[in-house]
Amino acid sequence: MSNQGQNLYKKAKTLIPGGTQLLSKRPERFLPDLWPAYYDRAKGVDIWDLDGNHYIDMCISGIGACMLGAADPDVDTAVRGAIEKGTMATLNCPEEVELAELLIELHPWAEQVRYSRCGGEAMAVAVRIARAKTGRDIVAFCGYHGWHDWYLAANIGSGEALKEHLLPGLEPSGVPRALGGTALPFRYNHLEELEAIVKKHGENLAAIIMEPIRGHDPQPGFLEGVRAIANRTGAVFVFDEVSAGFRLTCGGAHLLFGVTPDMAVFAKGMSNGYPMAAIIGTQEVMSAAEKSFISSTYWTERIGPVAALATIRKCREKAVHEHLIRMGDLVQRGWQKAAKAAGVEIAVSGMKPMSHFVFAGDKNRAMATLFSQEMLARGYLASLDFYATYAHTASHVEKYLRVCEEVFCIIAKAVKEGSVEAMLKGPTSRSDFSRLT
Numbered sequence: 001m002s003n004q005g006q007n008l009y010k011k012a013k014t015l016i017p018g019g020t021q022l023l024s025k026r027p028e029r030f031l032p033d034l035w036p037a038y039y040d041r042a043k044g045v046d047i048w049d050l051d052g053n054h055y056i057d058m059c060i061s062g063i064g065a066c067m068l069g070a071a072d073p074d075v076d077t078a079v080r081g082a083i084e085k086g087t088m089a090t091l092n093c094p095e096e097v098e099l100a101e102l103l104i105e106l107h108p109w110a111e112q113v114r115y116s117r118c119g120g121e122a123m124a125v126a127v128r129i130a131r132a133k134t135g136r137d138i139v140a141f142c143g144y145h146g147w148h149d150w151y152l153a154a155n156i157g158s159g160e161a162l163k164e165h166l167l168p169g170l171e172p173s174g175v176p177r178a179l180g181g182t183a184l185p186f187r188y189n190h191l192e193e194l195e196a197i198v199k200k201h202g203e204n205l206a207a208i209i210m211e212p213i214r215g216h217d218p219q220p221g222f223l224e225g226v227r228a229i230a231n232r233t234g235a236v237f238v239f240d241e242v243s244a245g246f247r248l249t250c251g252g253a254h255l256l257f258g259v260t261p262d263m264a265v266f267a268k269g270m271s272n273g274y275p276m277a278a279i280i281g282t283q284e285v286m287s288a289a290e291k292s293f294i295s296s297t298y299w300t301e302r303i304g305p306v307a308a309l310a311t312i313r314k315c316r317e318k319a320v321h322e323h324l325i326r327m328g329d330l331v332q333r334g335w336q337k338a339a340k341a342a343g344v345e346i347a348v349s350g351m352k353p354m355s356h357f358v359f360a361g362d363k364n365r366a367m368a369t370l371f372s373q374e375m376l377a378r379g380y381l382a383s384l385d386f387y388a389t390y391a392h393t394a395s396h397v398e399k400y401l402r403v404c405e406e407v408f409c410i411i412a413k414a415v416k417e418g419s420v421e422a423m424l425k426g427p428t429s430r431s432d433f434s435r436l437t
């Protein structure tokens with residue numbers, strides 16, 4: 001069978017180091033040699049590969065960047081308007097002021113806003129501002145925050161020690177060794193690990209950086225405890241809302257927990273597939289941005305702010321987060337039910353709009369690969385993650401879950417017969433990138 005996507009991907013690997021621009025979109029992570037790899041067209045939850053095959057995306061939905069669904073008509077109309085009026089000019093676009101007002105309205109604790117265009121980049125801006133504000137170097141962090149030097153510095157000289165904290169397999173190659181010891185990890189819900197960092201480095205702690213929520217709910221007192229430590233040490237408290245933002249409420253997930261940071265960072269949840277990121281914060285902290293050189297040409301283009309305004313307004317008007325939670329809840333409960341009926345053991349986790357499961361046992365990677373293989377054969381892009389969008393309907397979920405049950409039965413039978421690997425039409429998928437929380 002023709003697979004133009006795989007052929008193109010083979011060529012890509014000779015032209016583009018690593019094959020793709022994002023680790024999480026590498027075909028090897030899903031279905032080596034067989035994943036369609038490239039799309040021709042995407043609309044809502046429908047996606048067509050280069051051979052014209054149609055799939056329903058019950059997978060990562062543009063790795064979380066298409067919260068309203070691919071090519072949302074309202075956002076795209078607004079973007080077309082921006083294109084008509086010119087997306088780049090000698091003067092600034094007024095929408096960046098309008099967006100600042102909207103973000104501050106949604107987060108009344110915040111007073112000022114800066115922009116960039118990607119999540120990791122925005123986190124690097126936040127770290128720079130925190131270091132400029134405090135005049136200190138060390139960052140205590142929990143979770144994944146991008147590819148920049150400040151973050152990967154955590155892996156310098158740490159050997160196995162960081163396996164539980166960071167991203168196994170991420171080499172800090174190319175990051176100056178002098179940054180070793182400047183980024184120190186603590187685990188979610190482990191306040192004592194943050195306390196241990198503070199005990200040693202409290203005087204030089206510039207920032208405490210974490211997602212407000214990811215795989216697990218915060219234990220009572222955890223977020224409040226982090227806030228108290230930030231107050232005590234003078235470190236800047238930053239919530240990374242790049243993934244959680246706008247999925248659990250209209251704004252940062254931290255709004256749900258009643259714990260206010262000094263800065264919060266938004267990106268892929270805010271602009272439905274168009275590059276945009278925002279760093280919001282108190283005036284006291286954000287004004288330090290004026291002491292440091294933080295500046296980039298394309299942070300002034302118009303499409304990002306226009307797409308963000310349209311996305312956020314739609315999220316607010318339609319209570320999109322409620323839909324995402326509902327879809328995620330249906331999927332999480334459906335996975336459990338289907339697995340039980342089929343006789344496979346799975347563990348489900350993740351906040352509802354970004355749901356995740358794993359197969360139990362030492363064959364779990366092969367089982368995951370078989371899952372993607374058999375789902376693909378039945379017209380679904382599917383993996384161990386389901387990122388809900390506003391375009392997913394209860395009917396999509398219902399049909400998907402019926403197919404899941406069918407595929408779980410195939411997997412259960414293969415496990416019983418010891419034929420999981422033998423049933424794979426290509427190599428087993430590789431997952432050398434797991435999240436902290």
Ligand SMILES: Cc1ncc(COP(=O)(O)O)c(C=O)c1O
Pocket residue numbers: 118119120121123144145146147211240241242243244267268
């Ligand atoms: C919590 C968090 N922070 C930062 C990033 C990095 O964002 P980007 O991939 O846009 O650079 C991600 C991306 O997955 C993320 O989930």
